[in-house]
Amino acid sequence: MSDSDMTIDDIRNILVKALAAEAGISPADMATDQPFTAYGLDSMAALSISMEIEDTCGISGLPASLLWDHPTVDSLAEALSALLNPRLVPATAGAE
Numbered sequence: 001m002s003d004s005d006m007t008i009d010d011i012r013n014i015l016v017k018a019l020a021a022e023a024g025i026s027p028a029d030m031a032t033d034q035p036f037t038a039y040g041l042d043s044m045a046a047l048s049i050s051m052e053i054e055d056t057c058g059i060s061g062l063p064a065s066l067l068w069d070h071p072t073v074d075s076l077a078e079a080l081s082a083l084l085n086p087r088l089v090p091a092t093a094g095a096e
Contacts, residue, residue, distance in 0.1 A: 006057065006081075006084055006085075007081075008077050008078065008081045011057065011077045011080050011081055011084070012032060012073055012074070012077040014053070014056050014057065015049075015053070015073045015076055015077055015080075016030045016032065016073055018049050018052040018053065018056070019036065019039065019041065019049060019073065022041060022045045022048055022049055023039035023040060023041055023045075025039065030073065032072060032073035032074045032077075033072055033073075033074055034072060035071045035072055036067055036071055036072070037071070041067075046064075046066075046067040046068070047064070049067060050062050050064070050066060050067065053066075053080065057080060057084060059080070059083060059084065066079070
């Protein structure tokens with residue numbers, strides 16, 4: 001599956017597996033609406049997870065603050081989906 005074929009559910013599943021592995025819990029125990037800090041994840045874990053996201057999703061140069069800016073699986077999946085599947089903005093949008 002190419003990164004452009006990934007759905008938000010695919011991304012969410014990747015995140016759940018990576019975060020659960022880092023937190024040392026079963027993916028089934030990971031609630032996608034809970035903050036990462038609820039699972040004891042710190043900045044070192046965030047770095048490791050960011051590298052896993054880059055490798056798995058084929059994205060490079062993710063900001064170091066990505067997991068802090070999007071602190072749940074659901075919000076991070078939405079942000080990554082937008083990066084992988086950018087919507088074109090019409091040329092007239094914002095023009096006056």
